[in-house]
Amino acid sequence: MKMYRFLVVIEKANNNYSAYSPDLPGCVAAGATCEEAEKNMYEAIELHIQGLLEIRLPIPDSKSFAEYIAVAEKSNMEQTA
Numbered sequence: 001m002k003m004y005r006f007l008v009v010i011e012k013a014n015n016n017y018s019a020y021s022p023d024l025p026g027c028v029a030a031g032a033t034c035e036e037a038e039k040n041m042y043e044a045i046e047l048h049i050q051g052l053l054e055i056r057l058p059i060p061d062s063k064s065f066a067e068y069i070a071v072a073e074k075s076n077m078e079q080t081a
Contacts, residue, residue: 004049007064008041010034022064024048 006021015079020028027048030039046063052059 004045004059004062006045006062007046007066008038009066010037010041019044021045023060023062 006023008019008021010017010019012034015032016032017034018028018030019037019041021041024045027041027044029037029040029044031040049059
């Protein structure tokens with residue numbers, strides 16, 4: 001069994017969480033909690049991959065990645081100097 005790995009972005013919305021994968025356009029999910037959105041997205045990806053296989057379309061390669069960038073806050077004195 002081949003394994004696939006995709007980046008999933010989970011965002012806080014007004015009253016819930018939404019999830020998507022940049023490598024799987026149209027594959028989205030939501031949930032009342034972050035954990036529920038993640039679980040629902042896992043299931044959505046499984047269904048998405050199965051659908052692609054059934055209609056004999058290629059499974060996209062995962063090309064996305066995430067990285068946090070740390071930026072220090074500057075004081076007003078540093079900004080005007």
